[in-house]
Amino acid sequence: MKPTIYALNWAPDFAKGQVRDLRVRWALEEAGIDYQANCMSFSEKAQHDYLARQPFGQVPAYEDEEVQLFESGAIVLHIAEKSDALMPTDPAGKARARMWLIAALSSIEPFIFPYQDIILFNAGEDWAEARKPEAEKRLVDRLGQLAAWLDGKDYLEDCFTAGDLYMMACLRSLDTTDHISGHSILGPYVARGEARPAFKRALAAQMADFTGSPPG
Amino acid sequence: MKPTIYALNWAPDFAKGQVRDLRVRWALEEAGIDYQANCMSFSEKAQHDYLARQPFGQVPAYEDEEVQLFESGAIVLHIAEKSDALMPTDPAGKARARMWLIAALSSIEPFIFPYQDIILFNAGEDWAEARKPEAEKRLVDRLGQLAAWLDGKDYLEDCFTAGDLYMMACLRSLDTTDHISGHSILGPYVARGEARPAFKRALAAQMADFTGSPPG
Incomplete structure (x- = not known):
């Protein structure tokens, strides 16, 4: 099956x-x-x-x-x-790949979701306009921390893993904005994922x- | 070491x-x-x-x-x-335990964080008061779905796993409200975790x- x-x-x-x-x-x-x-x-x-x-x-x-x-x-x-x-064969490499997948879920998406809730689903609402600057600042700051880690690297660790796959997919969800496409480090990082035949x-x-x- | x-x-x-x-x-x-x-x-x-x-x-x-x-x-x-x-020894049981840990991170906490951002960190702000009813409704609905799964069960699967540990810890973060302590299924579920000597x-x-x- x-x-x-x-x-x-x-x-x-x-x-x-x-x-x-x-x-x-x-x-x-x-x-x-x-x-x-x-x-x-x-x-x-x-x-x-x-x-x-x-x-x-x-x-x-x-x-x-x-x-x-x-x-x-x-x-x-x-x-x-x-x-x-999708993962190295050694236990430490596996643990690091799992870690980055969980980092995408737990340390990146919690900054993307509130921002998208504002710009995609509640645009123009008074509360959303009032909250947007802070939500955007938090997202940009967090993306900056991720970019600092990726600076000079092609992938989060030595080679492409399930952690990159998941992080790239999560960053792609910002495609309606220029936060990734316009970013000198995160833009090329996600593009490396999107260029993969798989x-x-x-x-x-x-x-x-x-x-x-x-x-x- | x-x-x-x-x-x-x-x-x-x-x-x-x-x-x-x-x-x-x-x-x-x-x-x-x-x-x-x-x-x-x-x-x-x-x-x-x-x-x-x-x-x-x-x-x-x-x-x-x-x-x-x-x-x-x-x-x-x-x-x-x-x-x-913390995990069963069979591969399927391990995968299900990992799944529930990730469900806590990815399907429960994204409903807790926006609510806490409102009630803990921005209480009284105009935007927070305007958004609170919807944020609370989303949280309550999601907790209801989790409770429906747990109804009649002591744990998420047949025995306590890392998935329960993580889910219980995540639900405990609502301790300043009565969403868990006052809930007929989720309250006793978290209490089972807090009663563990570990x-x-x-x-x-x-x-x-x-x-x-x-x-x-």
């Missing part, structure tokens, strides 16, 4: 190419693991069967012969355990699977 | 018993691994030596004979790899290490 990922058959335009199953597809492509996608409508992912698999009703979920999982970060780590393409295949596959209609 | 954790010698009152080195101390106590704490002032953690270890200038960081790490989630996973007390030792050790003075 090929691994199955649970994804969406429709997303709003701003989310196309960003929905988090992309991170799992990318990891599977890097690892050279063939998979199938089960693409659902918004109403299907809210149903009881899917909630038993993913209690928060979000995508992706994942299943292979060994285990059922949700959380794109956990699925990418699981795939990385199976492939030298990334391009994953992105094309996600886009091709948006064959459904918006929720009625 | 005993593992070393890098922690703080002072924290504001609301953060005492919550600073994230507690999660690492708890994991080490569950695993029965003796450790030493290197407790720093706020100014020490902002210095270059520490930033080379933790690029975001936060605690905890960690070092053992094998590896240097930061990110409490990554450190807890690293410790869990060494001990049957948790009690970890909490006492963190509190005993706050021997420093506030930043001048």
Whole structure:
């Protein structure tokens, strides 16, 4: 049985190419693991069967012969355990790769989410305009700390790992702004990820699977 | 060499018993691994030596004979790899334990942080009062989804794992509200964690290490 990922058959335009199953597809492509996608409508992912698999009703979920999982970060780590393409073979290298994936989730995205909540979902609201300068400052400061680490390096550690894959995917979510594309260190870093053949295949596959209609 | 954790010698009152080195101390106590704490002032953690270890200038960081790490989630996973007390021995069980730790970071804390930013750090600000109802609704809805999963269970899976440890620690950060203590499922769930001898030792050790003075 090929691994199955649970994804969406429709997303709003701003989310196309960003929905988090992309991170799992990318990891599977890097690892050279063939998979199938089960693409659902918004109403299907809210149903009881899917909630038993993913209690928060979000995508992706994942299943292979060994285990059922949700959380794109956990699925990418699981795939990385199976492939030298995504983690070094020594225990210390594995631990550092896992660390950077978790850093993307825990030390970078908590600065991206509040900013996007303001600029994408609440633009023009009084509270959002009042909070935007501080949210943007916190994000820029945090990105600066990451850039200081990456200065002079191609990747977070000696070679590309699941940690880079996840960090790059997380930084790409700022594509509607120039915080990454206009950054002298983070821009080229993310571009190195997007240039990878495995990334391009994953992105094309996600886009091709948006064959459904918006929720009625 | 005993593992070393890098922690703080002072924290504001609301953060005492919550600073994230507690999660690492708890994991080490569950695993029965003796450790030493290197407790720093706020100014020490902002210095270059520490930033080379933790690029975001936060605690905890960690070092053992094998590896240097930061990110409490990554450190807890690293410790869990060494001990049957924190993860099942089968690969599927390990993957599910890692998944719940990541779910705490990626699917629960992103709902806690914006709410705490409002009630702890910006209480009374106009923008915060305007945003509070929606931030609280999102948090309550998400906690409800977690509670639906936990209904009738003692732990997230069949037995206590690093995933519970991390989820419980994350939920405890709402201690200044009644969202957990007043919840019929999540309250007893967190209480099961806080009743564990390893948790009690970890909490006492963190509190005993706050021997420093506030930043001048």
